[in-house]
Amino acid sequence: MKILVVDDSSTMRRIIKNTLVRIGYDDIVEAEHGVDALSKLDGVGMVLTDWNMPVMDGLTLVNSIRSNDQYKTVPIIMVTTEAAKEEIVVAIKAGVNDYIIKPFNQNTLQEKISKILGG
Numbered sequence: 001m002k003i004l005v006v007d008d009s010s011t012m013r014r015i016i017k018n019t020l021v022r023i024g025y026d027d028i029v030e031a032e033h034g035v036d037a038l039s040k041l042d043g044v045g046m047v048l049t050d051w052n053m054p055v056m057d058g059l060t061l062v063n064s065i066r067s068n069d070q071y072k073t074v075p076i077i078m079v080t081t082e083a084a085k086e087e088i089v090v091a092i093k094a095g096v097n098d099y100i101i102k103p104f105n106q107n108t109l110q111e112k113i114s115k116i117l118g119g
């Protein structure tokens with residue numbers, strides 16, 4: 001399964017990518033903001049996205065994906081910071097399947113992905 005990792009921080013993208021590889025996912029595409037992500041959705045089975053990014057933020061990206069007939073059912077996990085915790089309700093309402101608070105560990109990411117893929 002191809003996973004799209006969206007974050008404006010290349011360090012965070014690397015951390016998420018390395019974690020996914022350890023879990024067993026090695027088909028990973030990276031994007032640095034929402035607009036970049038929208039151009040890379042083809043064939044993607046799951047999206048992991050940051051909230052705060054330049055050009056197009058994660059919430060706008062989620063809304064764009066959910067309003068696109070071709071991609072509206074693609075699972076999305078919002079990877080956000082502790083400070084943005086109160087915004088999670090907004091993200092869920094926008095159609096995010098789940099969220100992960102940074103910093104996160106491998107088990108957390110693995111559990112969230114399994115939960116989504118398991119039903």
Ligand SMILES: [Mg+2]
Nearest residue numbers: 008050052053
């Ligand atoms: Mg960011």
